[in-house]
Amino acid sequence: MAFEPPRRLVRALGETAPDGDDWLEKLPEAARQAVALRELTVERVQVPGGRSSLVVLVRRADGYPAVLKLAPRRARPESERAALAHWGGLGAVQLLEPFVAEGELLLERLHPDVSVRSLPEARALLEAAGTLRRLWVEPPGGAAAHPFETVAERTGRQAAALRAGADAEVMPLVDAALTARDELLAAPPEQRLLHGTFRQSKVLAGERMPWLAVGPDPVVGECAFDLARLVRDRVEDLIASPSGSATTRRRVKRLAEALDVDQDRLRGWALFRAVESGLRARRVGRAKDAELLLEFAAWL
Numbered sequence: 001m002a003f004e005p006p007r008r009l010v011r012a013l014g015e016t017a018p019d020g021d022d023w024l025e026k027l028p029e030a031a032r033q034a035v036a037l038r039e040l041t042v043e044r045v046q047v048p049g050g051r052s053s054l055v056v057l058v059r060r061a062d063g064y065p066a067v068l069k070l071a072p073r074r075a076r077p078e079s080e081r082a083a084l085a086h087w088g089g090l091g092a093v094q095l096l097e098p099f100v101a102e103g104e105l106l107l108e109r110l111h112p113d114v115s116v117r118s119l120p121e122a123r124a125l126l127e128a129a130g131t132l133r134r135l136w137v138e139p140p141g142g143a144a145a146h147p148f149e150t151v152a153e154r155t156g157r158q159a160a161a162l163r164a165g166a167d168a169e170v171m172p173l174v175d176a177a178l179t180a181r182d183e184l185l186a187a188p189p190e191q192r193l194l195h196g197t198f199r200q201s202k203v204l205a206g207e208r209m210p211w212l213a214v215g216p217d218p219v220v221g222e223c224a225f226d227l228a229r230l231v232r233d234r235v236e237d238l239i240a241s242p243s244g245s246a247t248t249r250r251r252v253k254r255l256a257e258a259l260d261v262d263q264d265r266l267r268g269w270a271l272f273r274a275v276e277s278g279l280r281a282r283r284v285g286r287a288k289d290a291e292l293l294l295e296f297a298a299w300l
Contacts, residue, residue: 003031003045005054012051015284016074023072027054031070034104038097040068046112050215053077057109065109066096076217077103082140082147083193083218091134092195092213093206110204110212117200121234124200125251128230129258131203131211132195139193139220148193151221152185158276165279173297177275180268184222189262194219194226200233224261228269231255232296239292245299252300271300 046055053071139146196217278293
C-alpha cells in the first residue's frame, strides 16, 4: 500500500520544517517498515488526519483493530508516549505496545471520524471538559522530577517569538498577552500533567469509554492553561455571531465553574494562547485564521 501523507499534514509540517528536514520524504518507507515489523494489516490512511503525524488504521496479527501513528521528533512523540503511559487509558487513548522505535506509536482504535465536535455546542463543551478533567493528574516523579516540558518553558519560547514578530498594529494585544503571562507565572497554583493542545476535535468516541482524548502535546503546569484552548473552540462561529463577545465571556465563566478553575486565570491564558496562535498563523501566511484569532483575543 502507498503511504501517501495527507495534504493537511504536508502543509502543516511544511510551515514548521527546519532547513534540510527530510522526514516527509522518508515517511512512506518508514511506514512500510513499521507495518512489517509489527505484522499489521493496513486498512487505510486516516484523511484528513492530523497536523503533526501520519495516522494509519490497521489490524494486528490477532485481528484487533489499532492505529499506527508516526510523527517527526519535533512533534515530541516520545513525550506523548510517556503521557499516554502515565494516564494508562484513563481519559485518553491507550498505548498497545511498549517502546519499539522512536516516533512510532501503536494505539487503541477509537472512532476516528466521530469527535465531540459533532455534538451540539453546549453538550460538546460539557463532554470535552469532563474528559479533560480526568487527565489532570500528578505528573510522574512529582512536580520536580517529571520528564515533561513546563508551561513556563513552552510559553517562554512562544513569548520570545511574539516579541520578535509583532508590529505596531498588534502590539497592544501582544503587550496584554505578555503581561498576562508574566502575572500568571508569578504565582502558579497546582502543577498537573496537562494534555497541552486540547480541543473538541481531540476527543473521539470510543468503546471502553464514550469519549477519550487523543493527540496530546503534554506539558506540566496549571489546569487553566489546558482549558484555555477549549475556550475558543468553534472560533469561526463565535466571530460570526452578533453575540460572540458575550458568548465568549459566558463560556469562560461556565468552564471555569465546571472545572473549578479561577476565572481570571482562565481568561488570561485564553488571551495569551489566542494571541500566540494568531501571530503564528500570520507568520506562515494563514491570514484568515490570524484575523479570527486576534479578533477573539480582543474580546478577552
